Amino acid sequence: xxxxxxxxxxxxxxxxxxxxxxxxxxxxxxxxxxxxxxxxxxxxxxxxxxxxxxxxxxxxxxxxxxxxxxxxxxxxxxxxxxxxxxxxxxxxxxxxxxxxxxxxxxxxxxxxxxxxxxxxxxxxxxxxxxxxxxxxxxxxxxxxxx
Numbered sequence: 001x002x003x004x005x006x007x008x009x010x011x012x013x014x015x016x017x018x019x020x021x022x023x024x025x026x027x028x029x030x031x032x033x034x035x036x037x038x039x040x041x042x043x044x045x046x047x048x049x050x051x052x053x054x055x056x057x058x059x060x061x062x063x064x065x066x067x068x069x070x071x072x073x074x075x076x077x078x079x080x081x082x083x084x085x086x087x088x089x090x091x092x093x094x095x096x097x098x099x100x101x102x103x104x105x106x107x108x109x110x111x112x113x114x115x116x117x118x119x120x121x122x123x124x125x126x127x128x129x130x131x132x133x134x135x136x137x138x139x140x141x142x143x144x145x146x
Contacts, residue, residue: 002067002100004107007057009049018043021059024066028090032124039071042087046073055084058107060091060100067092068100070108072116083114089126101126105133 007013013021022043026036033039046055053074060068071088075081086108091101109116119141120127 001062002103003061004103005059005061006107006111007047007059009047009054012047013057020066021057021069024069024092025071025088025090028069028092029088032121032126033088033090039088042071042073046071046087052076056108056111058104058111060104062095065092067095068104070104072108072112075117078114082117084112084116086116086118101129102133105129109133 012018022036022040025039025043026033029039043057045053046057048054053076055071055073057072058068058070059066068091069088070086072084072086075083075085077083089101089104089108091104116135118130118135120130
């Protein structure tokens with residue numbers, strides 16, 4: 001049976017739980033992931049009580065095993081940029097295609113206050129899930145790395 005848990009700036013995971021969810025994301029984001037240190041930064045940002053930060057983390061567990069995770073950070077730019085950015089979503093490879101990602105996305109949408117933005121690479125198969133849920137490609141993102 002799948003259980004869902006929400007972590008916030010008030011209801012934070014303990015150090016062991018936090019390390020487990022960072023490790024889960026690192027492993028299951030695969031080629032679309034980031035360095036473990038960057039994942040941890042996003043997690044800490046979402047759990048920060050600092051007024052300019054915050055967000056939430058949603059976890060799906062089957063018994064004690066993590067099978068899905070979403071990290072949403074507040075942008076602090078209400079009105080001209082979406083209030084939230086979905087930074088990470090990952091589902092355990094053994095449970096992909098069973099609706100866990102869709103449930104996590106819908107729960108993230110209902111949990112967040114305001115609009116949500118996300119970045120997805122064109123070839124990432126998760127893109128089709130986002131489009132089914134209602135996300136639209138409004139802009140072409142361009143970045144300059146210094």
